[in-house]
Amino acid sequence: MAQYFSIVLVMITLATGLVWALDRWKLAPRRKEALAEAGAAGGLDQDSRDKLLAGPGWVESCRGAFPVIAAVLVLRSFIFEPFQIPSGSMMPTLLKGDFILVEKFAYGLKEPLFRKKFLATGEPKRGQVFVFKHPQHPEIDMIKRVVGLPGDKIVYRNKHLYIQPACKQGQSPCPGLEEVASVSEGKSPYSMGQVPLERRSEVLGGVKHDILRSPVFLDQVGSYYPHPGGQADEWIVPAGHYFAMGDNRDNSSDSRYWGFVPEQSLEGRAVFIWMSFKMDRGPDSWLPSWVPTGVRFGRLGPIK
Numbered sequence: 001m002a003q004y005f006s007i008v009l010v011m012i013t014l015a016t017g018l019v020w021a022l023d024r025w026k027l028a029p030r031r032k033e034a035l036a037e038a039g040a041a042g043g044l045d046q047d048s049r050d051k052l053l054a055g056p057g058w059v060e061s062c063r064g065a066f067p068v069i070a071a072v073l074v075l076r077s078f079i080f081e082p083f084q085i086p087s088g089s090m091m092p093t094l095l096k097g098d099f100i101l102v103e104k105f106a107y108g109l110k111e112p113l114f115r116k117k118f119l120a121t122g123e124p125k126r127g128q129v130f131v132f133k134h135p136q137h138p139e140i141d142m143i144k145r146v147v148g149l150p151g152d153k154i155v156y157r158n159k160h161l162y163i164q165p166a167c168k169q170g171q172s173p174c175p176g177l178e179e180v181a182s183v184s185e186g187k188s189p190y191s192m193g194q195v196p197l198e199r200r201s202e203v204l205g206g207v208k209h210d211i212l213r214s215p216v217f218l219d220q221v222g223s224y225y226p227h228p229g230g231q232a233d234e235w236i237v238p239a240g241h242y243f244a245m246g247d248n249r250d251n252s253s254d255s256r257y258w259g260f261v262p263e264q265s266l267e268g269r270a271v272f273i274w275m276s277f278k279m280d281r282g283p284d285s286w287l288p289s290w291v292p293t294g295v296r297f298g299r300l301g302p303i304k
Contacts, residue, residue, distance in 0.1 A: 019062035077112035089246035097279040106269035127207030131267040148243025
């Protein structure tokens with residue numbers, strides 16, 4: 001849906017821009033010439049002058065709309081784009097009903113129609129929360145946390161995360177496989193079914209954040225994305241790709257199940273929660289489930 005909106009926005013911008021340019025450099029000069037000729041033939045009152053200078057209604061509408069639509073296109077394509085969190089896969093960092101801003105220029109500028117990068121501005125860093133197109137279903141926007149960078153070895157075993165950073169050229173000795181330490185914060189107010197989830201504090205790439213784990217849910221190793229040459233719960237991130245995971249570790253469809261995120265699928269970095277609605281309407285409510293039940297003002301702020 002977001003891609004279709006981008007296409008429609010580009011088309012409307014082009015259409016109104018063409019009308020604006022046609023009026024500015026062709027139609028408006030003609031009207032001024034007609035006004036000059038009419039003035040030379042005899043006196044004109046102000047109303048008559050205004051009518052001669054004014055263009056057709058549809059032209060005036062396009063002239064007024066073009067700067068606004070062009071500004072929206074530039075803002076949405078190159079600076080910030082709003083997204084809504086649709087699920088709980090990033091709990092407790094992001095909750096269903098959060099509305100966030102995505103920094104579009106964080107990982108390079110792309111033209112809005114075919115999403116081809118024309119200017120490199122940066123790359124994802126470990127620990128950042130980023131938005132991308134689903135590798136297998138590009139019509140779906142996903143939001144996860146960057147866990148693995150190109151060349152990294154990732155191991156997720158018995159709910160423990162291990163990372164071996166890529167060995168850079170000339171680096172000696174190469175980094176070893178180390179567990180990403182996490183500290184228990186006790187039970188959380190969230191649950192999976194009837195089972196309360198455990199809240200833990202974790203540090204990835206210098207970014208401290210909380211994750212959720214179920215004490216009874218087993219790792220779904222049989223459903224993991226197959227990777228030749230290693231065990232089922234081990235992955236080596238290819239060049240130009242990233243390994244993404246949700247903070248709600250046992251309730252997240254991520255790189256463990258569908259593979260790596262290619263660089264061309266990146267949309268931007270999630271940086272700010274600008275609005276958060278409670279979405280806990282019960283089945284007995286006469287209002288639709290998508291109607292909010294309240295506002296969580298305490299959640300507004302930067303995303304870590």
